């Protein structure tokens with residue numbers, strides 16, 4: 001069954017803010033997210049050290065909770081670097097890679113030419129109902145509306161199927177949030193969904209929690225510009241609406257740099273934290 005993401009927006013009824021999470025984000029936001037990840041695609045594998053660490057941790061949870069027989073989807077697969085690991089873990093079965101950013105899928109086709117892949121938005125996957133036994137989605141949900149995308153993932157999952165999920169919690173980039181606080185009117189850091197809101201969305205999607213974990217991971221660089229470059233190198237610099245259009249003034253930048261010195265470690269590096277949330281979810285059999 002093919003579903004058209006554009007129509008979902010056009011058909012969406014007017015809602016109050018409490019219901020907003022059930023809708024896909026507006027097109028400009030998705031286009032911006034897709035464009036940023038698209039630009040990062042060529043250098044993604046080299047830059048994605050932290051993303052691989054998160055996949056490693058999620059894999060351990062997944063091995064404890066294998067899927068029933070059937071296809072596995074990697075939703076928000078990026079360059080597909082984790083597909084070989086999924087193949088090793090769960091044996092030869094149909095693996096489908098899905099991502100919003102076409103250049104990510106182009107990278108995937110270069111490294112794994114036989115891998116089936118589909119250009120897809122997590123809010124409206126072009127996959128049939130109950131067609132997947134397992135869905136792997138690492139570090140994609142934070143770019144999506146949790147309610148709308150979890151409902152969609154649950155629709156695609158067959159009864160008894162398992163969803164292995166990692167996303168980012170509100171502690172992510174807290175150092176940046178503090179350093180940029182009040183520097184101007186613009187937003188400098190994306191807001192991340194708290195675990196309680198995620199849990200509520202999980203329950204509304206009809207999924208139950210088999211396992212969960214929460215870990216702080218850090219990325220380091222010699223200076224603040226280097227830390228921001230590392231975030232940009234994986235395409236993760238989108239901050240949502242009300243972002244700054246031009247460069248920060250020199251004075252303001254120096255203030256942010258000075259504040260960020262509070263996060264210099266004894267080995268001389270600056271660090272930024274990622275509040276990684278891990279969930280293993282199951283659709284009732």
Ligand SMILES: C[S@@+](CC[C@H](N)C(=O)[O-])C[C@H]1O[C@@H](n2cnc3c(N)ncnc32)[C@H](O)[C@@H]1O
Nearest residue numbers: 037051076077078099100101121122138140143
């Ligand atoms: C940080 S990367 C993670 C990629 C890979 N899962 C990994 O662990 O390295 C996030 C990926 O999610 C994709 N993405 C963001 N929003 C999406 C959406 N609404 N639907 C599908 N993919 C999306 C991006 O294009 C990007 O490739």
